[in-house]
Amino acid sequence: MDNMVDQNKVNLVVEFGKGGKAGTNSKGYELPLLLFAGFRTLIDRLHSELARQGHPDLRPAYGFALQAIAAPGGGHPTASEVGRRLGVSKQAAGKTVDRLVVLGYAERTDDPADARRKTIRLTPHGADALARSAAVFDELRAEWAMALGTKQLSQVEDGLRTVVAADSFRLDAASWFGAM
Numbered sequence: 779m780d781n782m783v784d785q786n787k788v789n790l791v792v793e794f795g796k797g798g799k800a801g802t803n804s805k806g807y808e809l810p811l812l813l814f815a816g817f818r819t820l821i822d823r824l825h826s827e828l829a830r831q832g833h834p835d836l837r838p839a840y841g842f843a844l845q846a847i848a849a850p851g852g853g854h855p856t857a858s859e860v861g862r863r864l865g866v867s868k869q870a871a872g873k874t875v876d877r878l879v880v881l882g883y884a885e886r887t888d889d890p891a892d893a894r895r896k897t898i899r900l901t902p903h904g905a906d907a908l909a910r911s912a913a914v915f916d917e918l919r920a921e922w923a924m925a926l927g928t929k930q931l932s933q934v935e936d937g938l939r940t941v942v943a944a945d946s947f948r949l950d951a952a953s954w955f956g957a958m
Contacts (some may be wrong), residue, residue: 820918824854827914835881844908845873847884847898854887854897883907 821838828836846863847855855863861871874899878884883904889895900908922933 785880788937820915823918824911826915827906831910833910833916836883839874840878840881840883841907841911843871843878844900844904847875847878847904848900848908854889854899856897857890860898878904907912907956 842864846860857872858868861868875884878907882901884898885901886896886898889897
C-alpha cells in the first residue's frame with residue numbers, strides 16, 4: 779500500500795497559519811498547535827542550553843521525573859510515588875529512575891523507617907540540573923517578554939491561569955505524550 783495523501787483533504791499541520799477549512803476563517807485548531815509549539819520551543823531551547831552547561835543527557839521526560847522527585851513537601855518518594863506524581867506505571871517510573879541513577883541525577887537510598895522501601899532523591903548533579911533549568915526558564919521568559927512586551931506576556935499568562943484549573947496542573951505531560 780502506498781502512503782499517499784488525499785489532495786482534497788487539508789492537512790491542518792502542514793497548512794498551519796492558513797486558516798481552517800476551505801472557505802472559512804476558522805482557526806480554532808491553531809490554539810492547541812500554538813500552545814504546543816510554544817511549549818516545544820521553550821523545552822527545546824532549555825535542553826539545548828542545559829546540554830551546553832554540562833547536562834547533555836537530560837531529556838524532557840527526565841525533567842518531569844526530576845520535578846516529581848523534588849516536589850516541594852514530597853520528602854523522598856519511592857519509585858511508585860514518582861509514578862503516581864507523573865501519572866505513569868510503577869514500572870515506567872522505575873525505568874526512568876534507573877536511567878536517572880545511571881546518569882548521576884538521582885540515587886536510591888534505604889528508607890530509615892522501613893528497610894524494605896527504597897526512596898529516591900536528587901544527587902547534587904540532579905539539583906544542579908533543576909537549578910539551571912529554573913535560570914534558563916527565567917532567561918527564556920525574558921526573551922518572550924522582549925518579543926511580545928512585558929504587558930502582553932503577562933496577559934497571556936494571566937489568561938492561561940484563568941482557563942486552566944488550578945487543580946488540573948499535573949506533571950504527567952510525559953505520560954500524556956507516551957514518552958515514559
